[in-house]
Structure formats: structure tokens, C-alpha cells
Amino acid sequence: EIEGCDMALKAIENPLNVVIVHMGSVINAGYTEASPLPFGDDKLLFSALKSDTLIVTEDMKEKGGRFQLYQSSISRMPGRTTMDIGSEGQMKWSTPELLPKEINAPGKDVANGSFSPDGKNFYYTQCEQDKTGKMICDLYVSEYKNESWGKGDKLPETINVPGFTKTHPAVGNYKKGSQILYFVSDMPGSVGGLDIWYVEITKAGKYKDPKNLGKKVNTISDELTPFYNNNSKILYFSSNGHPGFGGYDVFMTV
Numbered sequence: 001e002i003e004g005c006d007m008a009l010k011a012i013e014n015p016l017n018v019v020i021v022h023m024g025s026v027i028n029a030g031y032t033e034a035s036p037l038p039f040g041d042d043k044l045l046f047s048a049l050k051s052d053t054l055i056v057t058e059d060m061k062e063k064g065g066r067f068q069l070y071q072s073s074i075s076r077m078p079g080r081t082t083m084d085i086g087s088e089g090q091m092k093w094s095t096p097e098l099l100p101k102e103i104n105a106p107g108k109d110v111a112n113g114s115f116s117p118d119g120k121n122f123y124y125t126q127c128e129q130d131k132t133g134k135m136i137c138d139l140y141v142s143e144y145k146n147e148s149w150g151k152g153d154k155l156p157e158t159i160n161v162p163g164f165t166k167t168h169p170a171v172g173n174y175k176k177g178s179q180i181l182y183f184v185s186d187m188p189g190s191v192g193g194l195d196i197w198y199v200e201i202t203k204a205g206k207y208k209d210p211k212n213l214g215k216k217v218n219t220i221s222d223e224l225t226p227f228y229n230n231n232s233k234i235l236y237f238s239s240n241g242h243p244g245f246g247g248y249d250v251f252m253t254v
Contacts, residue, residue: 004243026093035112042074047111067109070096102149103142116171117230123169137167159210161187172228177203182226192220217253
């Protein structure tokens with residue numbers, strides 16, 4: 001924490017040239033929005049908690065899940081892409097629509113989507129409370145073909161270890177046509193609370209045993225939300241265990 005304070009004081013003297021723009025009231029409604037994912041040239045997937053009233057935990061056990069995955073499309077100005085996020089007046093988003101029941105399972109929280117590099121598979125999480133009240137998330141995959149969503153399949157128990165949470169999937173290319181699935185879990189073998197893990201997906205679509213990403217990335221605290229850039233080979237993630245400005249900061253590793 002002392003190292004983080006010293007780093008922050010130096011960083012303030014050399015601020016980054018970053019502009020943050022609100023995406024507008026169509027996407028950012030009077031609820032909670034999370035885990036945005038650009039999709040194709042003109043779409044955005046994101047999770048939303050559509051509630052503007054008090055949420056009682058006991059009621060949720062009876063009424064079902066809260067977070068669900070939504071899709072919105074953008075009317076682009078010439079020469080602009082989905083990543084060119086402008087002000088609400090410059091970009092017009094369509095009213096968000098729920099993804100089909102193949103993805104949004106009744107009675108569960110559904111969030112944190114990630115496409116495989118080839119765009120054929122969509123990984124995401126389904127979460128629900130166990131008997132002790134702990135929120136347990138599992139990883140699922142759906143085939144996306146001809147603009148149609150296949151039924152989500154739960155990944156094997158070597159990854160979805162019972163009794164522990166598995167969330168925030170991110171997929172990158174690996175060697176000889178295989179892929180790497182990064183995810184977050186507190187399962188046995190973790191360095192701290194929540195760690196980033198990875199598993200190789202073979203060219204034939206088989207999942208090898210998951211491995212911890214190691215102590216260079218994972219700390220005794222929590223690491224979350226991995227995102228892998230296939231072009232730069234950089235893994236971005238959030239952590240509250242590395243020296244930073246405080247709370248969760250964004251970090252990168254090659």
C-alpha cells in the first residue's frame with residue numbers, strides 16, 4: 001500500500017491523455033449495467049440489472065435471477081466503428097433487447113460474455129446462490145452460427161469445480177490452432193481470494209486441466225475481469241492486490 005501511494009503521487013504529475021464519454025441514457029438506464037462487449041460492427045452486448053426498487057435477497061430466491069444479457073445496435077456515422085463511442089447526440093443506440101432463453105436461463109444471473117477469436121463460440125457465466133447464501137458462478141458456452149444462439153452448455157467439472165465460483169471468461173488464440181480460455185476462480189490452488197486461471201482448448205475442442213496463472217499476476221488479494229488482445233498479446237485485468245491508486249485498478253501483462 002505504501003508503494004501504491006508513492007506510485008500514485010508520481011503518476012498524478014504525468015496524467016494520461018484519456019477522454020471518457022458517457023454512452024447515453026438508452027444504454028445507461030436507471031439500473032446497473034456491466035461487462036460491455038463490442039459485437040460485430042454495430043452491436044454491443046452487456047449485462048443489466050433491470051430493477052429500480054429495493055431488492056430483497058429472500059425474494060430473489062423465489063423470483064429468479066437478476067442480471068441478464070442484452071443486445072443493442074448502433075446507428076454509425078460514416079467512417080466510425082462500434083469502438084468510436086461518441087456522445088449521446090452523435091451515436092444512437094437501439095432499445096436493448098434480451099438475448100434468447102438459450103443464453104438467459106430462468107432463475108439465474110447471466111453476465112460476462114466473451115467470444116472466441118473466430119466468433120463461433122460465446123462463453124459466459126450463470127450464477128445463483130447456494131444454500132449458505134454464497135453466489136456461485138459457472139462457465140457456459142454457446143455456439144453462435146448464422147446469427148443464431150445455440151443452447152448454452154456447462155463446461156466440464158474440471159473447470160466448473162463444485163462449490164467454487166468461476167466467472168469472467170476471456171478467450172485468446174494459442175499455438176497450432178488451439179485457444180486459451182482465461183477465467184477467474186477461488187477454487188483450490190488459488191494464490192489469494194479470486195485468481196486468474198487458464199485452460200487450453202485443443203483444436204478438436206477438448207478442454208485440458210485448468211492452471212493458475214501464477215504469482216506474477218495473482219496476488220493474495222483479488223484479480224478480476226481478464227481481457228486478452230490477440231494482436232498485441234497483452235492480457236489486461238483488474239486487481240486490488242498490486243500497487244495502485246486504491247481499490248481495483250487496471251493492469252496489463254504481455
